[in-house]
Structure formats: C-alpha cells, structure tokens
Amino acid sequence: MKEFIAFHQSFLKKIFQFSLKTIFLIPTFWLIIFFLIPLTFVWIYSFSEVQDIISFKLTWTLKNYREAFEPVYLSIIFKSIWMAGLTTLICLVLGLIVSIFIAFNPSKVLKNFFLLLIILPFWTNMLIRTYALIAVLRTTGYINKSYNYLWDFLNSISNFLGLDSQALLGDFTPLNLLYNNGAVILGLVYIHLPFMILPLFGVLEKLEKSYIEASFDLGAGKITTLFKVILPKISEGIYAGLLITFIPALGSFLTPDLLGGNDSQMIANVIERQFKGANDWPFGSSLSFLLMYLLFFIVAMKSLMKNK
Amino acid sequence: MSKKKLIIDYHQTWWVKFFFWSTIFFFYSPIITLMAFSFNNSRRNIVWRGFTLKYYEKAINNIDLLEAFSNSLIIALVSTLISLVLGFLTAYSLWRFKFPFKAIYEGALSLPIVIPEIAMGVSMLIFFNQINWPTDLSWPYNLSAIIIAHITFSFPFVAVVIRARLQNFNFEQEEAAMDLCASQLRILWDIVIPFLKPAFISGGILAFTLSLDDFVITFFTSTPNTVTFPVKVYSMLRFSVTPEINAISTIMILITFLLASLGLYYQSKFKK
Numbered sequence: 001m002k003e004f005i006a007f008h009q010s011f012l013k014k015i016f017q018f019s020l021k022t023i024f025l026i027p028t029f030w031l032i033i034f035f036l037i038p039l040t041f042v043w044i045y046s047f048s049e050v051q052d053i054i055s056f057k058l059t060w061t062l063k064n065y066r067e068a069f070e071p072v073y074l075s076i077i078f079k080s081i082w083m084a085g086l087t088t089l090i091c092l093v094l095g096l097i098v099s100i101f102i103a104f105n106p107s108k109v110l111k112n113f114f115l116l117l118i119i120l121p122f123w124t125n126m127l128i129r130t131y132a133l134i135a136v137l138r139t140t141g142y143i144n145k146s147y148n149y150l151w152d153f154l155n156s157i158s159n160f161l162g163l164d165s166q167a168l169l170g171d172f173t174p175l176n177l178l179y180n181n182g183a184v185i186l187g188l189v190y191i192h193l194p195f196m197i198l199p200l201f202g203v204l205e206k207l208e209k210s211y212i213e214a215s216f217d218l219g220a221g222k223i224t225t226l227f228k229v230i231l232p233k234i235s236e237g238i239y240a241g242l243l244i245t246f247i248p249a250l251g252s253f254l255t256p257d258l259l260g261g262n263d264s265q266m267i268a269n270v271i272e273r274q275f276k277g278a279n280d281w282p283f284g285s286s287l288s289f290l291l292m293y294l295l296f297f298i299v300a301m302k303s304l305m306k307n308k
Numbered sequence: 309m310s311k312k313k314l315i316i317d318y319h320q321t322w323w324v325k326f327f328f329w330s331t332i333f334f335f336y337s338p339i340i341t342l343m344a345f346s347f348n349n350s351r352r353n354i355v356w357r358g359f360t361l362k363y364y365e366k367a368i369n370n371i372d373l374l375e376a377f378s379n380s381l382i383i384a385l386v387s388t389l390i391s392l393v394l395g396f397l398t399a400y401s402l403w404r405f406k407f408p409f410k411a412i413y414e415g416a417l418s419l420p421i422v423i424p425e426i427a428m429g430v431s432m433l434i435f436f437n438q439i440n441w442p443t444d445l446s447w448p449y450n451l452s453a454i455i456i457a458h459i460t461f462s463f464p465f466v467a468v469v470i471r472a473r474l475q476n477f478n479f480e481q482e483e484a485a486m487d488l489c490a491s492q493l494r495i496l497w498d499i500v501i502p503f504l505k506p507a508f509i510s511g512g513i514l515a516f517t518l519s520l521d522d523f524v525i526t527f528f529t530s531t532p533n534t535v536t537f538p539v540k541v542y543s544m545l546r547f548s549v550t551p552e553i554n555a556i557s558t559i560m561i562l563i564t565f566l567l568a569s570l571g572l573y574y575q576s577k578f579k580k
Contacts, residue, residue, distance in 0.1 A: 023397060024401040026415075036416070037435065038432055038435035094331055096332050104318045116528065118335070123567070125520070125557075126521060127523060128339075190334070271426055271430065284430060288431075
C-alpha cells in the first residue's frame with residue numbers, strides 16, 4: 001500500500017515538475033505562432049502574384065521586388081530615408097542640448113521635474129499630438145490666425161497714415177504650413193524627440209563630471225569641451241539615440257499620412273495603400289520586407305562599427 | 309549662506325537655456341492650445357467665443373466614440389494581464405535557466421521591439437487572413453485578433469522591464485530560503501514575485517499605455533465592428549475637424565496624466 005502511494009506521489013510530482021518547466025516554454029510558442037509565422041507568411045506573399053480580386057498564388061516570382069526598384073518607388077524610399085535622417089539630425093541637436101540642460105543641473109529635484117516635463121507629452125496619445133500640430137499649422141489654424149491679426153494690424157496702420165487700407169501689405173495670404181514635407185518633418189521631430197532625449201540623458205547623467213572640470217581647468221571653453229570631451233565619451237548613448245529615433249521615423253505612417261501632402265509620402269504610406277486600397281498584397285509584402293532588410297542592415301552596421 | 313560657484317554650469321548658459329525652454333514651448337503649446345480650445349464655443353475652432361462644455365457633452369454622448377473607447381480599455385486590460393504573465397515567464401527563464409539556443413531566443417525576443425510597426429501590422433493582417441480567423445464572432449471575442457497582436461508586441465517590453473529588476477536580485481535571499489528548506493516553487497512565490505512587484509507595476513503601465521496608444525497595428529487588425537479609440541479618432545480627423553475631437557483629446561490627456569502620476573507615485577514608494 002505504502003509503495004502504491006509513494007509511486008503515485010512521485011509520479012504526480014514528476015508531472016507537476018514537467019508542467020512547471022513547460023509553462024516557461026509558452027512565450028516561445030507564442031513568439032513562434034504569432035510573430036515568426038506571420039512574418040514567414042509575409043515573406044511568402046512577397047513572392048506571390050495577384051490572381052484575381054481576392055486571391056493570390058505563390059509563384060516564386062521576383063516581380064514584386066523588381067517593381068519596388070522602379071523609379072517612382074525608389075524615389076519614395078530615398079525620400080523616406082532623407083526625411084527620417086533629417087528628423088534624426090534635428091532630434092540629435094535639440095536632444096543633446098535639452099539633455100545637457102537637465103543632466104548637468106545640480107538640483108536633484110529640478111532634474112526630476114524637468115525630466116518629467118519632457119516625458120509627459122510623450123505619454124500622450126500619438127494621434128492627439130498629431131492633431132494638436134494640425135490645429136496649429138493649418139491655414140485656419142492658430143499660427144495663421146495670429147499671423148492674420150498681425151497682418152491686419154499692420155494694414156490698419158496704413159489706414160491711420162491716411163493711405164488706402166491694404167496698401168501697406170496687400171491682401172492676406174495664409175502660410176501654407178501643412179500638407180508638405182516641412183510639416184511632416186516638424187511632426188516627426190515632435191513625436192520622436194523624447195526617444196532621443198532618454199538615452200542621451202542616461203549617459204550624460206553617468207558621465208564622470210571630473211573630465212569636464214579638468215577640461216575647463218585647462219582653459220577650454222564650453223563649446224570646445226562639448227565637442228572634444230563630452231561627445232566622444234557619450235558616443236554609446238548617441239548611437240542608441242540615433243537608432244531609436246531613425247528606425248521608427250523611417251517606418252512611420254501616421255505623421256506623413258495626416259500632415260503630409262501628396263508628395264510627402266513615405267514608405268509606410270505606400271505599403272498601407274497596397275493593403276487597404278490597391279489590394280496588391282504581394283507588392284506590399286515585398287516593400288515591407290525591403291524596409292525590414294534596410295533597417296536590419298542599419299542595425300548590423302551599428303554593431304559592426306561598435307566592434308571595430 | 310553664500311552660493312558656491314559651480315564649475316559645470318552648462319545649465320546656466322544662455323543658449324542652452326534658450327533651446328531648452330523653446331523645446332518645452334514647442335512641446336506644450338499645441339497641446340495646451342488644443343485643451344483650451346475644447347472649451348471654445350465656436351464650431352470653427354479659431355476665435356474665442358466663450359466658454360462652453362457642450363463639446364464635452366457631445367463627446368460623451370457619442371455612442372461610437374464610447375464604444376471605441378471601451379474597446380480600447382478592454383483590449384488594453386486583457387493585453388496587459390497576459391503580457392505580464394508572458395513577460396514574467398520570459399524574463400525568469402532567461403535569468404534562471406541555462407538552455408540551448410539561449411542567445412537566439414534573446415535575439416528573437418528583441419525583434420518585436422525593433423520591427424517597424426507597419427511590418428508587424430501587415431504580418432498580423434496576412435496571418436489572420438491566411439488562417440481564416442473567424443471574423444463574425446460576437447463581442448467581446450471579436451476583439452481577440454487585436455488583443456493577440458497587442459500581446460505580441462507588448463510582452464517583450466514587459467520582459468525587458470522585469471529582467472532589469474531581476475538584475476538587482478540578491479541571491480543570498482534565495483540561498484537563505486533554501487537553507488530553510490523551502491522548495492523552488494515556494495521561493496518563487498514568497499520571495500521573487502514580491503520582489504518583482506515594482507517591475508510588474510511599471511511593466512504593466514508600460515504595456516497598458518502601449519496598447520491604448522497603438523494605432524498602426526490596430527489599424528491593420530481591426531474591422532468596422534471592432535474600432536478602437538485611436539482608430540476612431542483617426543477616422544474623425546479624416547472626416548472633419550470639430551471641437552469634439554479637442555474635448556475627447558483633453559479627456560485622454562488627463563487620463564494619461566493620471567496614469568503617469570500613479571506610475572511615478574509607485575516608483576518613488578519603492579525607491580525607499
């Protein structure tokens with residue numbers, strides 16, 4: 001009898017231990033089923049062709065990839081890289097200055113307060129932030145309305161001087177601040193600047209301040225110290241910030257969609273059109289994979305440079 | 309008491325200060341103007357015509373909007389809970405166990421973080437279409453596709469947060485417990501999990517915000533019957549710009565502010 005109970009106890013214990021171990025495999029299964037397999041589907045689709053309105057056939061064709069290299073799409077790819085690059089550059093400059101301001105502040109209370117101040121808009125819903133920019137930039141938006149008032153005010157001065165009203169500045173033409181490349185870049189900077197600030201702040205905080213003091217002692221000015229001492233020492237943080245800003249900027253969809261005009265399309269907009277409008281899923285899949293290869297290449301370059 | 313002259317005074321340099329405060333102005337002025345104009349009694353939203361709450365009334369009575377918002381909340385809650393579990397399992401196994409292909413596993417885990425959102429949205433769309441995921445389920449099961457997608461991109465973030473906290477775990481606590489003959493499971497339950505509480509809270513808030521805020525991936529996995537809050541606002545924006553959107557946005561901003569304060573409060577509590 002005792003052996004019977006003992007046997008079953010150890011058997012149950014073994015099952016318990018086994019299921020305990022397999023529980024830890026659940027994330028792996030989840031990743032495989034809901035992440036890797038979908039990506040594989042996309043990869044397969046990129047080699048397929050459109051049969052009729054709703055079905056596709058896997059024909060292992062390279063047609064979709066070739067189409068991606070046509071001038072019209074290639075130019076959009078290059079433009080996206082250029083816009084994301086410019087955004088990242090602006091974010092780098094602004095982000096550095098802001099991080100320096102916060103990190104070198106001697107008061108811990110102020111430091112946390114300023115950090116919070118910068119991060120708080122970041123937590124706001126991206127759509128709301130983009131809408132806020134639209135409200136500011138459009139032809140009947142806040143900037144143009146203020147500009148209008150200024151214009152009318154200056155015009156009214158001409159009245160005061162006895163001249164024909166409107167003589168000073170002529171008719172008011174609103175600034176076209178929205179639906180162009182500039183608006184998209186402004187929007188991208190607006191959304192992605194906090195991404196750049198966080199890693200920069202992290203490395204600046206941990207930086208040995210004695211290096212900077214030594215540099216000042218040796219007679220270097222603030223800007224010289226910045227470029228010759230601080231920047232080289234925080235290069236790790238700069239690389240992290242560049243990656244964490246450039247990659248999402250390159251793949252961004254919402255900002256160019258809402259703020260851009262017809263000629264400010266980025267890669268993600270083209271991809272979206274293939275799936276939601278043109279129904280050319282194979283071509284959209286090939287574009288998605290090209291985007292991923294591009295980003296993978298950039299990350300690989302970064303690790304290569306790091307290991308040099 | 310005389311003020312000690314600071315050697316490193318970048319934060320007092322004029323151009324640093326100028327750019328910092330300009331950036332703050334740049335960040336906040338669109339948001340504050342948006343919030344201010346949600347009270348503006350004017351449909352065209354430009355000139356101030358008087359204080360009103362009528363757009364808040366309109367927003368609260370907008371049934372589609374409420375439905376979208378409740379969908380977003382439910383998706384965020386379920387996604388957060390499951391992400392916490394999956395994230396914990398991932399972080400714990402990486403911290404505790406040795407197994408083959410560990411490096412590949414770690415790499416694969418960082419993929420959902422690095423991948424561009426549009427690629428993930430596209431892959432989810434193709435996946436659910438390819439396996440003929442049922443599209444006529446009743447509520448709330450029709451939210452399942454969105455929830456699955458959200459969990460997939462959330463739990464690696466939670467895993468990162470939990471792993472960071474586990475780095476600080478003092479093994480001596482565990483050894484002491486083992487000396488007292490506690491089993492592995494008890495150690496897990498009595499020591500590790502309470503230790504991880506701050507990580508669970510910050511990871512949970514992170515997962516919740518990621519889900520609530522997500523647009524692109526949800527855009528690709530939702531149907532006209534399963535609209536979430538960002539998707540609804542997007543279609544409202546495309547249609548016409550009314551102060552109603554200002555009103556909803558202000559409400560969302562306040563909710564976000566509340567969540568952020570909660571997160572901070574817990575962080576400061578546990579720093580002691």
